[in-house]
Amino acid sequence: ETIGISIPAATHGWAGALNYHAERTVERLSEANPDLEFVLTTTSDPGQQVSDLEDMVATRNIDALVVLPFESEPLTGPIQRIADSGVWVTVVDRGLTQEGIEDLYVAGDNDSFGRTAGEYFAETLDEGAKVVVMRGIASTVDNERVAGFESAIEGSGIEVLAMDHGNWNRDTAFNLMQDWLSRFPDIDAVWAADDDMAVGALAAIDQAGRTDEMFVVGGAGMKEMVDRIRNSDPTVPVNVTYPPAMISTAIEMTALGLTSGAPVSGEFIIASELITPENAENYYFEDSPY
Amino acid sequence: MNTATLRQTRRPKVNLAVIAPVVALVVLVLIGIAMNPNFLSFANVTNVLARSAFIGIIAIGMTFVITSGGLDLSVGSMAAFVAGLMILVMNLLTESMGGGLPVILIGIALALFAGLAAGFINGILITRAGIEAFILTLGTMGIYRSLVTWLADGGTLSLGYEMREMYRPVYYGGIMGISWPIIVFAALAILGEIVMRHTAFGRHCAAIGSNEKVARYSSVAVLRVRLMTYVMLGLLVGIAVVMYVPRLGSASATTGLLWELEAIAAVIIGGTLLKGGFGRVWGTVVGVLILSLIGNLLNLTDFVSPYLNGAIQGVVIILAVVLQRNTGTAR
Amino acid sequence: MNTATLRQTRRPKVNLAVIAPVVALVVLVLIGIAMNPNFLSFANVTNVLARSAFIGIIAIGMTFVITSGGLDLSVGSMAAFVAGLMILVMNLLTESMGGGLPVILIGIALALFAGLAAGFINGILITRAGIEAFILTLGTMGIYRSLVTWLADGGTLSLGYEMREMYRPVYYGGIMGISWPIIVFAALAILGEIVMRHTAFGRHCAAIGSNEKVARYSSVAVLRVRLMTYVMLGLLVGIAVVMYVPRLGSASATTGLLWELEAIAAVIIGGTLLKGGFGRVWGTVVGVLILSLIGNLLNLTDFVSPYLNGAIQGVVIILAVVLQRNTGTAR
Amino acid sequence: MTRPVLALEGVTKSFGPIEILHGVDFALHPGEVHALIGENGAGKSTTMKILAGYLDPTEGQVTFGGKPTRFAGSDEAEDLGIIMIHQEFNLAEHLSVDQNVFLGREIKRGPFLDHKAMRARTAALLSQLECRVDPATPVNQLSVPDKQMVEIAKALSRQARVLIMDEPTAVLTGRETEVLFRQIERLRAEGVAILYTSHKLGEVKRIADRVTVLRDGTMIRSDRTADVTEDDMAAAMVGRELSDLFPPKAGGGADAILEVEDVSVPGVVEDASLTLNKGEVLGIGGLVGSGRTELAEAIAGLRPRSGTVRLNGQDLPPNQVAQAMRAGLAYLTEDRKGAGLLLDKTLRENLTLPLLETFGRPLIDRGREEAALDRAIDDFAIRAPERGMKVGDMSGGNQQKLLLAKTLLPDPQVVIIDEPTRGIDIGTKQQIYTLIAKLAAEGRSIIVISSEMPELIGLAGRVIVMHAGRIAGELAGDAVTEGNIVRLAMGMDDQKDSAA
């Protein structure tokens, strides 16, 4: 039995962690089940992902597919065709635009990701508080997160001073934060839609010596961030989960379905949770690369 | 007279450099056969050929641009922009005209025209304003990439479901199992080869790339020919987009990412000189196939960590060129 | 017209092309001042200069490579790889040696050496195996990028906390408020300008780029000089990494992404000829500053959609070059 | 007298602030060969380029068929049948011979190129010129003279009413020159107006119907060729009487300084051996393509080779130019534009390129460079309107002088000069000959490769003649005669009686 896995390439921290978990899971499962074969491909754009899927079907005779679509829209058609050919399909994280294609859906919730952070902002900050928002690479994921955040702070009187793309990249975020610090004398909080960007932003704030003026909320539960929360760092009060380990869950459940003959289908939506100093211990994983 | 014999010995050699990219391609195919029995299956072969078509079609145009001493870094984002524009307009038209074949035809015409116009803008700025091609197209690369992100509002532009189903056959359909992209790619490659070798235009491209001043003194319309190469490339980008949109039915900020580098690499692997003066379209086709095959082969097996795919690709590209260098004489 | 006049008229004309990039820079600065009062603040100016340092240092080396008719697309991923390697080794050493200054010094030495070695590999393959620089460095670009992803296991390599705190001052510290990256960049720029203009090496680079055969017939060691340009560039990448790592203490697959294009763009905006034969280091410095300033200005204001940042950048790059074309005489 | 086809009236030409031509009046008549002569930098090429539409006059006008004309470009002039062969090569190196000949005028069948027709016509043109080059050969594989023949073929392929030739014979040997002259005579008979320049006054005397002398941008005189002697022409050009062209020959010692044994370059030179003595001037003659240049380049370390080369008893490794130069061997290339000078750099940068290290380390001393340039300008009478100009803008002859200065800058013991006076005016030629003699007298040794018989005979005490890549024989003393050289060069072995 062959399981094909297609995920985005490790072009930023979260995707890197995704790759890490996928590889480990494949290793572990191959050892446990010698009959299981895995094809793991990584991709950097939707077009290439479609090519990878075509190759899996044409040359590797996959029986099941675990796919994290690079973008939902363009992948819907190709995945549907694979599903129609009788292959078990597990979709991870980014839902397809047509319902009922996949057998199993394991996902985080991007809207909740932004909303959870937004709610924390609305609760903690006073009316008139000034915040800046660092977005990821322009994409549907990013749009959903930002929309969630914006709707959560609506009516709270929080003023968004500026919003720009840090591209899920530490260096870009560092430069962006430096410039915002020059530009705005008062900033009360920073929302970075990903922990990689939070790292960059924190370094810039630290350099400017304005650590005491503001707090930074990132997302996805990077080890470093959780550690700071655990130690009650006032600059990093909370974080929002978006576990890259969801890929392991998806692969495991798919494998289980194939081997045990008792397919697990349905939807597993992993809502984003708020990591606080109180519960941080539960989210700290020593060995994770992320 | 002896001088005659001495000279004759000078140019007899069967130029091995000519067949070198082909050798590299054959080696890759053999590796593929050895690795996976399905490699030569009809489905796999047509998959690889069809997906080569986009970059292939663009690389044909790039061959002319490079042969005449130019360069175009903007093609990837130009493709994304044209695709985005095409989808946007088709969606708008579907609302007002209610879909159907006319919308598809208008969409296709628009894509071709937009490509042509984008190529024309590049060309006119390079030839008339005299801006270094590298810098100009680096600039337009950023511009088109931004524009498509903006058109898509940071997300994805998707063709309406109905239109998508109707337009689909342009990528997935074909004649006798050969899909349209393959047919179009093959036809354009043959046409390109003929234009390069057997028309005054192709020859003028080479002359300009070899020595612009000489070409000008030989009453070649240097600026016009050069402009034409960019316009042609733009049009080919339009054609590639017409084939690409039905494949995914969408365009986003990541569409066509790095196509420019792949297209240029294919052209050079194929034996065209980067500094201009000599180009061959069939070589480019071989170069494109080599690049596609590498990706395909990496998906056929999994003895390397996916992290290292890029490294393998890099090594094969270098090897393909080394092979070319060492099999034949350097030009 | 006799030999007497030939003696007297020594270098009379004030070449306007020479000052054109400076004009572009000044225009940008004026726009900045008009847009935001903080633009000229000490913090902002040093921020911009310090962040220009990485690409700036690399672009200095790139100036020599391009002047001698070469190109290097691998510098961005080379930087990422060297940074990753440095962090990895420093972390390992911290475990075994328990940290401290020696680890930092070894890390720095390693980065310099790794850069040098990487440059040497590029150079030797280009000069001895005779592989087209564009293709070779496109290949090594993929290879280094893959290797760093692999080293980092897809994620991020981060320097241990203790080492990071100790190493930090190399980026954030400085003399009299001027941080080290700025000082090193300035020193290297001056050195580079001197080497380019006043040493045999610089003159040889220009000669090779202008006409390789003439250089060879004039007993210039063409291959060695060319190799040296790549080695030098590699070493400069190493130096850039030494300045870069203390900033965030980490390296990942996205480190140094597109630095190569930025460095090449800076070189060309600065007035160096892409085809080789003429280069100026100070122009490159101006080019780097122009590019950094565009980003800075865009972050300091928001009258454009952030999606369009790339478009603005593209337009300004093109304008900077057009200005250069039209202010001065085209070379 | 016929009406002129093409004429200049009061033409002035300036480059920037410097006026090069001062009010030139000049006319070309159909069926007449008109020679334009003058010193290097006098403005001959500039005059020709204005006539052929490559340059616009600053003042004055060009008339065609009596009507004032302003060509928008050279192609417009070409459409009227005004064809020019440039002093510098004007060929696209990557393209083949036939592609170059028909560049911009391709023969087509429908939308497609008619390769066969172009190849056949090129072959026909070349055979008319007795040039044995395969039309499919890329131009970058041709020797210098062959390139010139291709240029001529290209010009002949156009239907010329006016044919302008800028020093077409500078790079040709006697045989090719004869071929060219036959073509010129044919065209003259067909009523084509021909303008021709050369520094070889003997040729001018032979072929031209009328000769005009240009000095420093001004027409000095115009005569029927029959009415003037070569000496008159030379005197008018230079502005003074010329004494003997060649200085007395120096004998040369008996100590060998350069020993070449069994040197072969695959495909072009086979088993060449020769010895050069201290203070000697040795000539090497031969036909085009006989391998003289390759032999010289092999000796100078510019080509892979087998066999040994010893300088002062010390072995020189193959393919190591720098080492040969350091040992005291210098080579002056025949390919000025392709291998000699950086056309987009200034005089100073070109002059010091081979020897930069000696102008200061690590930093180059600009002052010393300038001083070296001053010296070169004096020693070699280099004339250029501006010191900081690009070498590519200098007149051809002055480029050659600069190249000579550059080659001699390292003060070599042995100099191999390939075509020393190619494109050099007669006054300067005399200076260069004197210089060669002076170098020999100082104890330096010189090899002169030349296609000009008088040069070989006038300069060298001993002449080696090459034929088809081999050394066909050696002539010394009184045996150095035109007849003997030609016989050896043609591969005839019966030279023993004349040597006696």
Ligand SMILES: Nc1ncnc2c1ncn2[C@@H]1O[C@H](COP(=O)(O)OP(=O)(O)OP(=O)(O)O)[C@@H](O)[C@H]1O
């Ligand atoms: N583009 C240019 N810019 C500046 N000066 C120029 C340019 N072209 C020619 N000149 C100068 O004009 C003068 C005349 O040059 P021209 O080439 O006409 O001389 P010529 O008579 O053909 O000499 P030669 O016998 O050496 O070929 C020279 O001093 C040359 O340096």
Ligand SMILES: Nc1ncnc2c1ncn2[C@@H]1O[C@H](COP(=O)(O)OP(=O)(O)OP(=O)(O)O)[C@@H](O)[C@H]1O
């Ligand atoms: N790169 C090359 N590839 C092939 N053939 C070449 C190359 N260079 C020169 N040749 C050929 O070598 C032959 C010898 O040329 P060379 O220039 O040495 O002749 P030569 O005896 O020096 O005559 P001249 O000095 O009059 O040109 C010519 O027939 C030329 O076509």
Ligand SMILES: [Mg+2]
């Ligand atoms: Mg001339």
Ligand SMILES: [Mg+2]
């Ligand atoms: Mg020769």
